[in-house]
Amino acid sequence: AKDLGKYCYAFYQKDLSDKADYRFKVEQYLREAIENFQLTLVYQPQVDINSGVITGVEALSRWHHPQLGQVSPIDFIGTAERIGMIKPLTEWVLKTACNQAVSWKRSGLPVVRMAVNISPSHFLDSDLIPLIQKVLKESGMVASELELEVTESVVQTSQQNLSVFRGLKELGVLLAIDDFGTGYSSFASLKHLNVDYLKIDKYFIDDMLNDRKSELLVGSMIEMGHNLGHEIIAEGIETPEQLGMLEKMCCETAQGYLFSRPVSADAIAELLEKEKIT
Ligand code: C2E
Ligand code: CA
Ligand code: CA
Ligand code: CA
Secondary structure, eight states: OHHHHHHHHHHHHHHHHHHHHHHHHHHHHHOOOHHHTTTEEEEEEETTTTTTBBEEEEEEEEEEEEETTTEEEHHHHHHHHHHHHHHHHHHHHHHHHHHHHHHHHHTOOOOEEEEEOOHHHTSSTTTHHHHHHHHHHHHHHOGEEEEEEEEGGGGGHHHHHHHHHHHHHHTOOOEEEEEETTTSSSHHHTOOOSSSSEEHHHHHHTTTOOOOOHHHHHHHHHHHHHTOOOOOEEEEEOSHHHHHHHHHHHHOEETTTOOOSBHHHHHHHHHHOOOOOO
């Protein structure tokens, strides 16, 4: 038993150092990748439920490293925050996404909203508003065609947060609360905030058809959102049944694999050519 214990201990140690090693590599390579613009963006359609028309796309970052392979944004966004690289990353995402939207528009494709994720730490930074201003100006993007998605964790009613929200609204950009329903502060703070969209988290959508409570929660969130003047985007829609239920609940917009996975800019251009994808 003693030997086995030792063995397990050694094994555990090795496992830990492998993990530390992997983490160290991710940090090192990510810094290089951001500095050398080696990330890419894919775009996922947001579809108007009544008409089936694409009304927006969400830009999502991808990172493929020759040695590490494909790294999930769940991992590298957190890493970028930890190593102080989230600002240059976000700046690159904003520029690339806005340039892309302007380029689609100039080639005569239907105009769609461009949604960009802003991580909570960056959202609270005083640099954000000047950055957005700069990117809009340099890209020629119309402010009302850019949507910023922030998670509920920033929706606290501190004076600082409120002034960031106000400043962004003054610029004319659209604001969405991402992953709505999964945070702690949502309901109380919504009354102070002037956001355009609530994005209902996939977590609730997943269970909606086989769990009555999830169904009721989604219905209530949609109704409450509407009463407060927000439009609703449901995310993670994978089946026609989910879509049907959301339509009955008067949800405006849906996003999910049912319509399309996140795809390249060229693939989006093809979808926009067709205008309707349902
Ligand atoms: P999110 O903002 O909630 O984005 C939605 C995620 O759900 C995306 O994962 C998308 O690919 C996935 N998804 C969409 N529809 C479906 C569906 O029908 N089924 C399933 N199973 N999944 C679906 P992804 O691209 O892996 O991104 C994960 C998270 O990483 C994002 O969650 C977001 O929080 C973060 N992220 C990605 N790109 C960026 C970025 O450029 N900046 C920041 N700050 N965060 C980003
Ligand atoms: Ca998002
Ligand atoms: Ca989300
Ligand atoms: Ca999510």
